[in-house]
Amino acid sequence: MTGSRKNLLLAAFMSVLLFHVCSKTEASAFDCCLQYTEQVIPSRLIKGFEQQLANDACDINAIILYTKRGLAVCADPKKKWVKHVVHVLSKKVRKM
Incomplete structure (x- = not known):
């Protein structure tokens, strides 16, 4: 696997992880006690x-x-x- 493909895959993974963490934090902070x-x-x-x-x-x-x-x-x-x-x-x- 080339370096640019690894970087792209890592960036995609980090984006999904960040989205998941942010959505969980927001839901528990505002939607549910x-x-x-x-x-x-x-x-x-x-x-x-x-x-x-x-x-x-x-x-x-x-x-x-x-x-x-x-x-x-x-x-x-x-x-x-x-x-x-x-x-x-x-x-x-x-x-x-």
Whole structure:
């Protein structure tokens, strides 16, 4: 095998590997909560939320909290503080 063919094959392999790693990182970071935060986040710092239900892709039920700083935080929907945040945000949405 010539040097240019080896380089081409290596470049193709690295491209496929990079694509695979990036897609896995993005999916786990944005599409699915895998664990909960241990920190209590005050409702005044949260601008929105969505619910994640456990299914084939996601192992746990979670509330994904979106902070005013642009962070997404996974929280346990059974925790009292999470229920409070969801309640407060739901009331704000109803007023609009």
